Amino acid sequence: MKQLSIYLMAGRQTPELAAAAVSGGADLLEIGFPFSDPLADGPVIRRAGERALAEGMRTRACLECLAETRARVAVPLIPMTYASLLEAYGYARFREEATAAGATSFIVADLPLEAVPDLPRVQLVAPTTPVERLRGAAERTDGWLYLVSLTGTTGARETVSSQLAGLVARTREVTSVPLLAGFGISTPEQAARAAELADGVVVGSRAVEIAEEEGPEGLERYVRSLRCAVDEVAPVRQ
Numbered sequence: 001m002k003q004l005s006i007y008l009m010a011g012r013q014t015p016e017l018a019a020a021a022v023s024g025g026a027d028l029l030e031i032g033f034p035f036s037d038p039l040a041d042g043p044v045i046r047r048a049g050e051r052a053l054a055e056g057m058r059t060r061a062c063l064e065c066l067a068e069t070r071a072r073v074a075v076p077l078i079p080m081t082y083a084s085l086l087e088a089y090g091y092a093r094f095r096e097e098a099t100a101a102g103a104t105s106f107i108v109a110d111l112p113l114e115a116v117p118d119l120p121r122v123q124l125v126a127p128t129t130p131v132e133r134l135r136g137a138a139e140r141t142d143g144w145l146y147l148v149s150l151t152g153t154t155g156a157r158e159t160v161s162s163q164l165a166g167l168v169a170r171t172r173e174v175t176s177v178p179l180l181a182g183f184g185i186s187t188p189e190q191a192a193r194a195a196e197l198a199d200g201v202v203v204g205s206r207a208v209e210i211a212e213e214e215g216p217e218g219l220e221r222y223v224r225s226l227r228c229a230v231d232e233v234a235p236v237r238q
Contacts, residue, residue, distance in 0.1 A: 002230045003027045003144075003180055003200025004191075006207050006223055007080065009034060009048040010062040011055065013211075019072040020216035021207070025227025026075065030107060030202070033062045033081035039110060044205040048212070059089045063101045070102025078122065080107040083115070091116050105142045113137055122146050127163040131170060138175030145171065147181040147198060160185065160193045168197045188229035195230045 006021045008014050009032040018029055034049035034057055041049065057065070062079070070077060079098055086094050086108060098106070106121040113123065113136055123137035126148040138145060149164040164181055171179055181194045182202030194201045203226060210222045 002195045002233065003178065004223070004227055004230055005030055005180055005182070005200065005202040007032060007045075007202065007204035008211060009045065009052050009208055010057050010065045011048075011052050012065075013216075014065050015068040015072045016216050017211050017219055018069045018077075020220040021223045022073045022075055024220040024223030026223055027200070028076040028078065029069070029073065030078045030080045030204070031062075031066055031069065033057075033059065033079050033085060035082040035085050037084075038082060042205055044208055048208050059085060059094070063097050066098060066103060067101035076104040077102050078105050078107055079103050080109065083108055083111040086111075086116075086119075091119055095119055107146065113140060124148055125167070125171060127167050129167075131174060134171050135174040138171070138177050141177060144178040144180055144199070145175070146202065147171065147179050149181045149183050149185070149194070160190045164194060165197055188225045191226045192229040192233050195233050201226075201230065 004026055005028045006026040007030040008017050008021065014031065021029060032045065032049065034052040036053065038046060038049055066077060066079060106119060107124070108121055109124065111121070113133065120142040122144060123141040124146045125134055125137050147164065147167055149160065149167065168179060178199040180200040180202050181198040182204065185191055185194050185201050185203050186206035191201045191203065207219065207222065211219045
């Protein structure tokens, strides 16, 4: 079964949005903890982070949001943030409190592979990642590898990156862990194309936009459209 991961920014409406995304067919959820200088994020997620910070979503509030979300959904929940936030809060403290709140793993976009080895996290690899780094990331990743399908920041694109197929092929040569592709995937057609290559897809910017513009009902419809597209290229979920 191909996996579908949906990214949502932590905020007051996130638990309800998360429940809607799962109802639409999301297999796992990434919960963004906002950071003031998110280098990997495009304009949509940057603005969402700014709104979250403006409404008081600091680390403690995000952890409370995570716990409220866990009370609504049973799928894996993965906080996604940046190293500076964890350094300020304390890595051990953050891991303990986030796990208690329902986190199943972590994504720290700018944390080097060798840093903080006792923090279980999903590693990110990109088209520019050398083969030895691919192998190292696969050995240390927590459950699956996040394939950054293009060179650049998050955000919708007109087509799936032409770099994704090569990245999948190079990564398959060094590991058998599941590969989920993200960055630049926003439409059902793009999700299906990426799912043909990888073991699943991550959709962020467009999901955040839909959540803001159309609320939980619109998000559920959107996620269901992605789910249907992904299932067309793989066995339907039981």
